[in-house]
Amino acid sequence: MKIDRIHSLDVQIDRARELQLELAERLVLEGGPKIERLRIVAGCDVAFDSAGKRAFGALVLLSFPELELLELVRGEAPLRFPYIPGYLSFREMEVLLGLFEGLKTVPDAVFADGQGIAHPRGLGLASHLGLFLGLPTIGCAKSRLVGTYREPGQNRGDSSPLFYRERPVGTVLRTRANTKPIFVSPGHLISVENAAALALAVGGRFRVPEPTRSADRLVSEFKRETIQRGLV
Numbered sequence: 001m002k003i004d005r006i007h008s009l010d011v012q013i014d015r016a017r018e019l020q021l022e023l024a025e026r027l028v029l030e031g032g033p034k035i036e037r038l039r040i041v042a043g044c045d046v047a048f049d050s051a052g053k054r055a056f057g058a059l060v061l062l063s064f065p066e067l068e069l070l071e072l073v074r075g076e077a078p079l080r081f082p083y084i085p086g087y088l089s090f091r092e093m094e095v096l097l098g099l100f101e102g103l104k105t106v107p108d109a110v111f112a113d114g115q116g117i118a119h120p121r122g123l124g125l126a127s128h129l130g131l132f133l134g135l136p137t138i139g140c141a142k143s144r145l146v147g148t149y150r151e152p153g154q155n156r157g158d159s160s161p162l163f164y165r166e167r168p169v170g171t172v173l174r175t176r177a178n179t180k181p182i183f184v185s186p187g188h189l190i191s192v193e194n195a196a197a198l199a200l201a202v203g204g205r206f207r208v209p210e211p212t213r214s215a216d217r218l219v220s221e222f223k224r225e226t227i228q229r230g231l232v
Contacts (some may be wrong), residue, residue, distance in 0.1 A: 001105040006131055009094050010080065016087050017121070023131055024122035032136045032190030033108045035201050038064045040087065042107035043211025044099065044129075046092040047223045048079065053078050056226065057095035058219035060211060061107055067202065067210045073102045074222045086120050089128040097132060107135065109190070109198055111211040115139045116185035116195065118162055118170040120146055130188025137168075137187030138195045140209050144183050154178050157200055161192075171196035175203045 007019060032067045035148050044059045054076055063072040075216035077095035081087070115124025116139030126139030139190035156177050162170040162185065170185030186195040 001100050001106055001133075003097050003101055003132055005097075009090065011090060012084075013084065013087065016081075016090050017123040018126075019104075020087075020121040022121075023128065024117070027117065027122070027127055027187075028189050029117065030191045031187050032145075032186075032194035032198070035197060038104060038108050038198070038201070040070065040107045041067075041198075041202055041211050042103075042110040043213070043215040044096055044110065045210070045212055045215035047093055047115045049223070052083065053079055055092060055095040056219055056223040057092075057099050058215045058222055059096070059099040059103065060214045060218065061103070062135050062201065062202075062211055062214065063107060064108075067204055069214070071103065071105060072218060073099045074218065076101055076226065077118070083164065088114065089121060089123070089125040091127065092125060092131070096129060100133060103106070107134050109136045109138060110187075110214045111138050111140055111199070111202065111206075111209055112187065113140065113212045113216060115145050115183070116170065116187035118144075118146055118164060118183060118185035122169075124185065125189070126128045126185070126187030128187075134189075136189040138190060138199055139183075139185045139187050140199055140212050141183040141185075142180075142208070144172075150215055152181055156203075159196060171199075173199060175200060176207050179207050182209075184224065 116126040130137030
């Protein structure tokens with residue numbers, strides 16, 4: 001898969017902040033794939049070694065609506081950016097882009113374990129990644145980073161809008177009855193409403209949507225196997 005290298009990943013913190021503000025202006029937050037036309041979805045996740053020197057990534061392609069594994073890409077990369085809240089996409093991007101470059105099939109939508117525009121400067125991981133990929137991306141986070149909301153109902157599919165600076169930036173979505181909600185925000189090339197609808201559609205049997213749940217499980221296995229073999 002071809003990646004649009006929109007900027008160098010070798011950046012300092014001051015430039016990273018500038019880039020977030022600049023890139024947030026380029027996001028398209030409307031439309032997105034219709035559920036009835038969805039055929040292949042991707043999920044990605046990143047893990048780190050205890051020394052903070054290596055990043056491990058897993059990328060899965062799943063069929064829709066079956067949510068069966070079609071393709072798996074795993075890899076690792078050195079960590080070049082420090083751990084700073086609000087800038088985690090710069091820390092994860094190198095390994096993720098390497099994975100997407102290894103894909104044989106282009107997905108219809110990409111789900112990331114993180115935020116989209118529900119971010120202090122409007123550019124969480126899903127949004128940042130979406131600009132590199134030129135694909136619809138959706139951030140699915142287990143916790144809130146910014147914004148205010150009312151607790152949604154307790155049934156599957158119940159939701160409430162997430163507001164930040166007086167505008168909707170996502171959806172607080174109940175993916176399982178009587179379970180904590182997740183925080184869904186559009187990354188790029190998709191609307192707030194459609195992002196939530198797709199996140200619910202790929203929900204599977206668990207709280208976390210199946211694309212990111214699968215990627216999380218597989219990256220943990222890859223990290224453990226790699227460390228056990230003494231390859232890092």
